[in-house]
Amino acid sequence: MLAAPLFRRVITRGSLTVISPDGSRMVFGDGSGNPGAATIRIHDTATERRLLLNPHMALGEAYMEGTLTCEDGTTLPGFLDLVGENIGRGYGHGLAFLLHQLRMLKRRIMQYNPAHRARRNVAHHYDLSGALYDLFLDADRQYSCAYYLAPDDTIEAAQHQKKDHIAAKLLLQPGQRVLDIGSGWGGLGLHVAGLEDVHVQGVTLSEEQHKLSNARAEAAGLASRVRFDLIDYRHLQGRFDRIVSVGMFEHVGVNHYREYFDRIAELLTDDGVALVHSIGRSDGPGVTNPWIAKYIFPGGYIPALSEVLPYIERSGLWVTDVEILRLHYAETLKAWYDRFMARREEAARIYDERFCRMWEFYLAGSEMSFRHGGMMVFQVQLARRQDAVPLTRDYITDTERAIGARTEPVKARTVA
Template structure:
C-alpha cells in the first residue's frame, strides 16, 4: 500500500530533472524527464517509505541519518537539488499539506521561548564541544554567514570582511559602549574592542561559549574592554551607543519579535545605531523544517521580511538600511562542509556514524536551501534619530577601508 502511495506522490512531484528510485525489493523506477538535474537513490526498507509518505521532509533527513535512504555515491546534494527544484506544496498529498499548515499556525505557541527554554535550546546546539566547531569554522570561530566581497576569498578572509562590513555600518568610535547580543565565542566583540577601540558587553546563553570567549579575551589582553556574561538579552540594562546581533534573531521566535526590537530600542542611546544580522526568507512566512528544529536548532525560526517590518516599526526605530546578502551563506556553508569532511576520521572517533551523517545532512541541506530556495541573509541597520547616519551609503566602504588600515598598522 505505502509503496503505491509513494509512487503516486513522486510521480506527481517530479516534473523537472529526473529521479531514479530503487525500492527495497530491488525494483527500479524512473521519475521525471531525461533531463538535468538528475539523481539516483536507494530506499532499503518499507518503514522508511511509509514515513516519507506521512512526513516527507522529516523522514528524508532521518532516513539519510539512519542509512535507509542511500543516494548513489552519497550524492546528497544531487538528490536534494532534484527535490528542491520540484518542491511545490500543491503537488503534495492533501494530508501533508494540511499537516504543514497546522504546524505553521501552531508556531505561535510552539515558539514561545521563555528564558529557561531559550537556554535549553541554545545548549542543545552550542554546548556540544568546541572541538567539533574548530574542525570546520574559521580561526576566529565565526558561526554565521561570511561576506565574500570576492568569490575566491578564503573563509578567514571572508569572515574578517563580514566583521569589517558590520563595524563600518555601526560607525563605531573609540570608547563607545557596544552590546553584542548572542556573542558566541566572542570573535565579533574582540574585533570591535581591538580594531575599533570599543568597550563591549557580550551576552550569551551558552555556558560553553561563555567560557571560551572569556579565555580568548584574556589571552588577547582585552579583558579590561570586554565583559562577557551568561545573560538573556531581555534582562540587560543600558544604555549603549551601539548594538550588534549576528545570527541570534533566528532563535527569538515570532511571538517575541515585538519584545526583541522593543528591547533594542530601550537599550539604544538617542543617537545610537543597531545592526541586526539574521537569516531571512524572501518569501511569505512558512512552517519551519521539522528536521532542523528536531535535530539542530530547537526553537529556531527563519523570519520573512514581512514578519520583521511591523515589530521594527512599532518599536519606534528608523530602518536606515536593509541589505540582502544572496548566496554568501551558501558559499560559507560549502567552506564548512569541505573542512568538516577533511576531519571525518577525527569526527568518527569522537561521535558515531549517525552523528556524522546528521551533521553532513545539516550542512548540505542548508547550503542547498540558500542556492535553490528563497533564503538569504538580512542586515538591518536601525536607530532612533533620522540623522544618526549619513544620508548616502558612501561612508560604508570608506569605513571598511579605515578598519583595514588600522589592522595593517598593528
C-alpha cells in the same frame, strides 16, 4: 514502490533513480539531465511509508538512520540540489501540504521562548563539543553567514570580511559602549575592540561559548575592555552607543519580536546605532522545517522581513539601512560541508556515525535552502534618531575599505 507517487509529483525535471527495498529501480523526471541526475536507495518499506506520509521529516531521519543512502557516485548535496531545483519554494501537495498548514496554525505555541526555554534550546546546539566546531568553522569560530567579495574567497577571508562589513555599519568611535547580543565564541566582539578603543559587553546563553569567549579576551589582552556575560538580553541594564546582534534573532521566536525590539530601543542611547543580522525568508511568513526544529535548532524560526518590520516601527526605532545578502550563506554552508567531510572521521570519533549523517544532512540541506528555497540573510541598521547615520550609504563602503586596509595583514595571517 510505495513512495512512487511522492517522487512522481516532486521530480519532474532532471533524473532521479530510486532503488527500492527489493532491488528494483524506478526513474523519475524527464530524463533530461537538467538540472541533474541522482540515484538513491531506500532500504525498507517502513521508510517508503514515512516518506510518503511526512517527507519533510522523514527524508532527514531516513538519511540519519541509514535507511536512505546515495548510490552510484551520487553525493548528498547532489541529491538535495536535484530535489531543491524541482521543489523550489513549495511545500508539495496532499498530506505534506496539509501538515505544513497545521504547523502554521501552531507555530506561536512552538515558538514560545521565555528565558529558561531559550537557554535550554541554545544548549541543545551550541553546547556541543568545541572540537566539533573546530572541524569546519574558521579559526575565529564565526558561525554565521560569511561575506564573499570574490567567488574564490576562502571561508577565513569571507568571515573576516563579514566582521569588517558589520563594523563599518556600526560607525565606531573611541570610548563607545558596544553590546553584542548573542556573542557566540566572542570573535565579533574581539574584532570590534581591536578596531577601535571601545568597551564591549557580549551576552550569550551558552555556557561553553561564555567560558571560551572570556578566555579569548584574556589571552588577547582585551579583558579590561571586553567581557562576556551568561545572561539573557531581556535582563540587561544600562545603555549602549552601539548594539549588534548576529545570528541570534533566528532564536527569538515570533511571540517575542515586540519584546526584542523594545529592549533594543530601551538599551540604545539617543544617538546610538544598532545592527541586526539574521537569516530571513524572501517569500513571506512560514514555519520551521520539522526536521531542523527537532534535531538542530529547537525553538528556532527564520522570519520574513514583513514579520519583523512592524515590530521595529512600533518600537519607535528608525530603519536607517536594509541590505539583503542572497547567496553568501549558500557559499558559506558549502565551505562548511566540504571542511566537515574532509574531517568526518574525526567527527565520528567525537560522536558517532548517526551524528555525522545528521550533520551532513543539516549542512547540505541548509545550503540548498539558500540556493532554491527562498532563504537569504538581511542586515537591518536601526537608530533612535533619523540623523544618527550619514544621509547616503557611501560611508559604509568607504569605512569598510579603510578598515580592510588596516586589517589586511591580520587577515592574511589568519588565512595562511
